[in-house]
Amino acid sequence: MTVTIALPSKGRMKEDASAILERAGYRITSVGNDRSYRGRVEGRDDIEIAFLSASEISREIGNGTVDFGVTGEDLVREGLARADERVEFCARLGFGHADVVVAVPEIWLDVETMADLGDVAADFRARHGRRLTIATKYWRLTQQFFSGNHGIQLYRIVESLGATEGAPASGSADIIVDITSTGSTLRANHLKILSDGVILKSEACLVRARKESHDSDPVVAEIVAAVRGAL
Numbered sequence: 001m002t003v004t005i006a007l008p009s010k011g012r013m014k015e016d017a018s019a020i021l022e023r024a025g026y027r028i029t030s031v032g033n034d035r036s037y038r039g040r041v042e043g044r045d046d047i048e049i050a051f052l053s054a055s056e057i058s059r060e061i062g063n064g065t066v067d068f069g070v071t072g073e074d075l076v077r078e079g080l081a082r083a084d085e086r087v088e089f090c091a092r093l094g095f096g097h098a099d100v101v102v103a104v105p106e107i108w109l110d111v112e113t114m115a116d117l118g119d120v121a122a123d124f125r126a127r128h129g130r131r132l133t134i135a136t137k138y139w140r141l142t143q144q145f146f147s148g149n150h151g152i153q154l155y156r157i158v159e160s161l162g163a164t165e166g167a168p169a170s171g172s173a174d175i176i177v178d179i180t181s182t183g184s185t186l187r188a189n190h191l192k193i194l195s196d197g198v199i200l201k202s203e204a205c206l207v208r209a210r211k212e213s214h215d216s217d218p219v220v221a222e223i224v225a226a227v228r229g230a231l
């Protein structure tokens with residue numbers, strides 16, 4: 001069987017993802033020209049490389065069209081329901097760090113925790129005639145965290161396709177759920193993270209699609225061991 005590994009074709013994780021595979025002993029060459037979406041590992045006909053965007057990688061691992069992928073934990077958990085049943089996080093790779101957080105306007109002085117936010121959400125309609133709105137592209141993670149972990153049901157998600165941190169100032173939402181790494185975008189937009197508002201501490205991971213055929217495939221075990229050994 002050929003084992004397929006999906007690597008980011010662009011974006012911030014591209015170079016580090018290829019570098020870690022090289023350190024694991026897999027030298028990657030692209031097939032055809034540099035912009036090709038297929039690659040090979042030198043000397044290995046049993047491994048194929050698929051170059052995809054970080055979010056495509058989480059989807060393809062979820063539906064099992066690739067065996068392994070390097071992508072952010074946030075994208076996998078956001079993209080797949082019951083992610084742990086469908087994929088295995090084999091290794092955390094030490095780059096691509098980003099926290100998915102709940103952030104509110106700094107001027108909400110009496111809102112520091114999710115419990116405080118729950119109180120605000122509970123009487124938001126009485127005060128403002130509508131539900132509390134949350135701008136995010138992380139729908140699943142937001143719903144799990146608000147409804148599942150904190151029992152907050154009274155809110156409405158407003159889909160954000162970019163510049164999420166600007167939503168409270170522009171009036172398109174009250175608060176946000178987004179990723180942060182240095183925190184400078186949140187600060188620039190006068191937003192603060194709630195003290196228990198970190199939904200996920202994400203980083204790039206080696207992720208495996210859970211498939212029965214993997215149990216008896218020595219190449220699958222070899223790849224996991226080699227990448228872990230390269231960390």
Ligand SMILES: Nc1ncnc2c1ncn2[C@@H]1O[C@H](COP(=O)(O)OP(=O)(O)OP(=O)(O)O)[C@@H](O)[C@H]1O
Nearest residue numbers: 010011012013053054055056072074096097098181
């Ligand atoms: N400062 C940051 N901003 C955005 N993403 C970051 C940051 N730091 C780390 N990441 C991580 O990088 C991944 C997204 O990478 P990137 O934005 O390069 O993807 P992409 O190629 O734009 O994907 P797509 O186009 O499919 O959305 C996510 O897992 C995210 O958590």
Ligand SMILES: O=P(O)(O)OC[C@H]1O[C@H](OP(=O)(O)OP(=O)(O)O)[C@H](O)[C@@H]1O
Nearest residue numbers: 164165178179180181182183184185186
């Ligand atoms: O905490 P910080 O270091 O300020 O980083 C966080 C910001 O970086 C990312 O945006 P980016 O401008 O990279 O664009 P993208 O969302 O299109 O990747 C992300 O969406 C946040 O807005």
